[in-house]
Amino acid sequence: MRRLLIVSACAMGLWMSGVAYAHHSMEGFARDKNITLVGTVKQFKWANPHSWIELEVTKENGAVETWNIEMTAPFVLVRAGWKSSSLKPGDKVTVVGHPQKSGEPGALFVSVTTASGETLTDRPPAAPAAK
Amino acid sequence: MRRRFYCIALLLSSALFAKGADGACDRECLRGFVTEYLNALAVHKPADLSVTGNLRFTEDTVEQKLGESQLWRNASALRPYRLDILDVRAGVAASQTIVEESGKPVMLMLRLKISGGKIAEVETQVTRNKAEGSLFKPEALKAANGAMLWVPPDAERNSREEATKIAELYPAGLKAGSFVTVNTPFAPDAYRFENGSLMAGPGCTFMAGCENIQGQKIPTLSQIQYRVAAVDEYLGIVLLRMDFGAGSSRVAGDSLEVWEAFKVFGGQIHAVEAFMKNMPLGTPSGWDSPGAR
Numbered sequence: 001m002r003r004l005l006i007v008s009a010c011a012m013g014l015w016m017s018g019v020a021y022a023h024h025s026m027e028g029f030a031r032d033k034n035i036t037l038v039g040t041v042k043q044f045k046w047a048n049p050h051s052w053i054e055l056e057v058t059k060e061n062g063a064v065e066t067w068n069i070e071m072t073a074p075f076v077l078v079r080a081g082w083k084s085s086s087l088k089p090g091d092k093v094t095v096v097g098h099p100q101k102s103g104e105p106g107a108l109f110v111s112v113t114t115a116s117g118e119t120l121t122d123r124p125p126a127a128p129a130a131k
Numbered sequence: 132m133r134r135r136f137y138c139i140a141l142l143l144s145s146a147l148f149a150k151g152a153d154g155a156c157d158r159e160c161l162r163g164f165v166t167e168y169l170n171a172l173a174v175h176k177p178a179d180l181s182v183t184g185n186l187r188f189t190e191d192t193v194e195q196k197l198g199e200s201q202l203w204r205n206a207s208a209l210r211p212y213r214l215d216i217l218d219v220r221a222g223v224a225a226s227q228t229i230v231e232e233s234g235k236p237v238m239l240m241l242r243l244k245i246s247g248g249k250i251a252e253v254e255t256q257v258t259r260n261k262a263e264g265s266l267f268k269p270e271a272l273k274a275a276n277g278a279m280l281w282v283p284p285d286a287e288r289n290s291r292e293e294a295t296k297i298a299e300l301y302p303a304g305l306k307a308g309s310f311v312t313v314n315t316p317f318a319p320d321a322y323r324f325e326n327g328s329l330m331a332g333p334g335c336t337f338m339a340g341c342e343n344i345q346g347q348k349i350p351t352l353s354q355i356q357y358r359v360a361a362v363d364e365y366l367g368i369v370l371l372r373m374d375f376g377a378g379s380s381r382v383a384g385d386s387l388e389v390w391e392a393f394k395v396f397g398g399q400i401h402a403v404e405a406f407m408k409n410m411p412l413g414t415p416s417g418w419d420s421p422g423a424r
Contacts, residue, residue, distance in 0.1 A: 028211030028273045047334040048322035049276045049402065072277030074333070075320050075401050101211075108274065122277060 029070075029098040029108040037067055037095045037107070044087035048073050053087060053109070055095055069097055071109040072122050079124045086120060087112070156245050158365065161217045161224035164243050164250060169213075169228065172206045181249045188253040189417040192388075192410065202239070202257050207231045212272040214279055214404065216370045216392055218361040220291070222246060225361045225370050227392065227406050229269050232259065236269035238326060240390045240406045242360055242372075254418055256390065258326065258408040265381055265409060268327030276324075279404060283367045283396035291362050297400060298369035298393040299357075305375070308351030310344070316399045317345045323403040325389075331403075344403075350378050358419065360390065367396040377412060385409040388416070 039057035053069040071077065074084070087093065092115045097107030113119045156164070171179040177198030190200035197203070210229035217224055222245045230239050237259045244252035261267040289297065297316055304310035310317065321344045322332025329335050331344035341347045354376030361370040375387040388410045394402035 048320070048329055048332045049278060049324045049404070070274070072281065073320075073322070073402060075318060076278050076281045078320075 028101055030101050031098045031108070033099055034096050034110060035099040035107055037069075037097070039067070039093065039095070041087050041089055041091040041093055042066060043089060046074055046077075046084040051077060053095065053112070055093070057105075065105050067095075067105040067107065069095055069107050069109050077122060080120065080122050081124070082120060082122075087114075091115065155219060156222055156248070157219055158217045161219065161222075161243075161245065162215055164245055165213075165215055165224045165226045165241065168241065168243060168250070168253070169209055169226075169230070172203060172230065173209050175203060175206065177203065183246055183249045183251040186251060186253070188255075190255045191257060191408070192414050192417045194417055197253065200255075202230070202232055202237070202255065205232045207234055210236055210269070210272075211274055212269075214275040214392065216361045216363045216368050217365070218363060220364070221361065223361045225390075227390070227404065229272055232257075235259070238264065238267070238269060238272075238406045252418075254416075256388065256406065256408055258406060262382075263408050264326045265387070265407070266326040266328045266330070271327035276402075276404065278402050279368065279392065279394055280366065281394075282365065287397040288364075288367055289395055289398065291364050293398070294364075294367060294369050294393075294395040295359055295362060297395050297398065298359075298371060301391065301393065301400065301403070302355050302357045302371065302373055305349060305352040306355050308349060310349065311346060315345060318397075318399040318401045321345075321399070321401050321403070323405070325405045326407055352376055352379055355379075356419070367394060369393045369395055372416065372418075374414075374416065380409045380412075382409050384412055386412045386414070388414070 037055055037057050039055040042054040042056045045052050051071040051074060055067045055069055057065050057067055059065055094113045096110040098110065100106040109122060111119055111121045167180060171177060186197060188195055188197040190202060208231040210231060213226055213228040215226045224243045224245065226241045228239050228241065229236050237257050240256040242254040243250055258264040258267065300313055300315040303313045304315045307313050320333055323330045323344055330337050331341050331347055333342055335341040352375050355373060357371045357373040360372045370390065370392050373389045373391060375389060379387040387407050389405050389407040391403055391405040393400050
């Protein structure tokens with residue numbers, strides 16, 4: 001019994017140390033999930049500190065829902081091949097993003113694919129990830 | 132006995148790994164201290180933290196016992212926004228974050244100094260409303276900006292010393308009353324974001340001319356003082372704690388106390404994101420050394 005307690009305490013200690021150092025992200029977006037949205041660009045705002053896309057998405061019941069896709073600052077987007085004119089109202093696009101945890105129609109930008117098949121992200125090729 | 136020894140050895144090795152192979156507290160180790168601190172704050176359990184025997188804690192420049200300050204007594208939840216600035220070489224973990232105090236969002240600037248695997252210093256600034264901050268839009272701070280988290284390529288990364296010198300040209304400009312005069316090296320699309328409001332750079336509508344951060348009209352703050360609080364060499368962020376001094380606040384007799392994070396790479400400042408608060412003029416931060424500039 002005593003051995004069992006020691007082993008359990010040991011395992012619990014290891015688990016807790018792992019939790020302490022892994023649980024550093026408490027973002028409002030579910031970064032471990034991707035959502036794919038097919039829709040029409042309502043507005044593309046090239047702005048600081050965040051650019052964003054307003055995307056109109058038609059739901060299964062025919063209602064149109066406006067999604068806010070939060071992006072990063074223009075100086076990062078430029079390095080990933082973006083221009084302020086990369087998207088225009090009316091463009092048909094497919095957007096991938098991390099959805100808001102709250103379930104509201106919003107997401108953190110991952111990529112966009114235009115009708116011509118061009119895909120843009122917010123990272124230049126082989127860019128290192130933040131750590 | 133042997134089993135107990137193995138258990139202790141395993142736990143110790145786990146802790147060492149978290150502190151980096153060379154024994155220093157690496158980025159994840161520093162980030163972990165911020166997480167532990169915030170988690171303890173949210174449940175009012177300072178005893179959950181590993182601290183040194185001579186720990187110093189200040190909230191809004193006032194030294195208090197850890198756990199007894201206004202925020203420690205009333206923190207009720209953590210909000211998602213959190214920008215960590217991690218200085219491995221100095222053992223400093225800083226964070227701009229939003230927490231809730233009695234259910235209302237407040238802006239928390241946190242600086243932790245880690246020594247020997249424990250928290251040795253805690254410096255905090257809490258901005259609770261527009262009267263305190265002059266600007267206050269916590270709703271605009273949902274997640275740390277990707278621009279601040281963006282990792283500069285090695286070829287463009289400035290050394291710690293270079294980045295610091297570049298950031299220091301910001302308070303030099305405020306002292307001179309002009310960023311042009313001292314040639315503060317802003318990138319053409321650089322912006323400044325304070326307490327959740329865009330105050331300079333492309334897209335700024337706060338006042339005429341604010342689209343150009345370098346050329347915009349600024350006050351002459353001849354009494355400005357600052358110290359380097361942290362340098363995140365990996366992300367290219369220099370954090371300065373500044374006391375703007377006389378003429379900086381809209382509140383008579385007050386000074387703006389500003390924690391400004393500068394995104395520096397390629398020899399230029401690309402972004403400035405700050406948490407600030409009005410304090411009575413001349414209030415010492417509680418951490419200023421004689422060498423503070």
